[in-house]
Amino acid sequence: MSLFDPTDFMIPPGLVHVCAAGETPVLHAQAMALSRHALDKSTGPAGRAKLDAEVERLRARLAREWSVPVEGIGLVSSVAEGMSMLVESLDWRPGDNVLIDRNEYASVVAPLSVKGVELRFVTMADPDAVAAAADARTRMVAVSAVSYLDARRHDLVALRAAADGVGAMLVVDFTQGSGWMPIEASIADFAFSACYKWMLGITGTAIAYWNQARQRSWAPATAGWYSIVTGPRPDYAAPLALRPDAGRFTRGNPAHAPCYALHAAMDHHERFDRAAVQAHVQALTVALLARLDAAGIPSITPPDPRQHGASVCIAHERASRVVEGMAARGVLAWNGRGRIRISFHGYNDLSQIDPIMAALTAALSD
Incomplete structure (x- = not known):
């Protein structure tokens, strides 16, 4: 059954x-959740406070789902956006390289390729080959926990060790795993996941995880009103401070409606x-x-x-x-x-x- x-x-x-x-x-519960979103959105300032409260409540639930501190969980529109923000934030130099599987999904590969980063293709199912391909200029090992192409699960512990051997980041896309298998996201420096597959959400919001213990000084290259710390009126003549947590991944309004839908999905998920x-x-x-x-x-x-x-x-x-x-x-x-x-x-x-x-x-x- x-x-x-x-x-x-x-x-x-x-x-x-x-x-x-x-x-x-x-x-069916998501239809009701989206109706609740519509009602909250229609009730002025008090309703807006409810929208924002649902975002913060969702971050806390996702942190528990991924076994990480809530400060490390941010929201982006898609894995492609989150990966792009990460790639754009790094100080790439000639000779830097990234190890990646030739069959990796485009949301992970395309931001690196368009940026002009050297890609070294290696079979992620063979961690020894990954370790052998890494060198002092390897900045990142990027991998999906489960391949979208053939459903192969990758050994993240071994890939973590290969990355650590040369001081590189491990960046993981959990899209094909989150929602059906236990996730320990802290193995990664950064991790992302779409929410409209096994997590049972809808498109418009995705998870972005920042491991602050490993990458304490990380900052995105761009910002918006939501990702900065401000009072009632920002002083643009002074340096702007980024949010101290992974909320800095969200530059503008979070996608409130998909957050409401994802809450309904997590209500279902948490029964199992x-x-x-x-x-x-x-x-x-x-x-x-x-x-x-x-x-x-x-x-x-x-x-x-x-x-x-x-x-x-x-x-x-x-x-x-x-x-x-x-x-x-x-x-x-x-x-x-x-x-x-x-x-x-x-x-x-x-x-x-x-x-x-x-x-x-x-x-x-x-």
């Missing part, structure tokens, strides 16, 4: 929803131990991988659940058409980057493996 009650979600009747790595379904969610989704990935193997359908996802996340990925030149064929048969998977991705969350259960396999094999034959 499923861990979550599927009727809590706006999943259309008769559909098997297995595309959490792309978009999760919306909770994260280790129990991980055990549930990985029981499903293991079951599907076994069925694929029996059917002779190769997967690019490592079979060992200690090495993979909550998705199963199948490389295929007709991935888009196959996913469309699966949807026509009532199974919502995801495509892109030349692979079919089937992703599980707490609202899925083992009884769905049969319809997934039936839809997949039929669509592969189309």
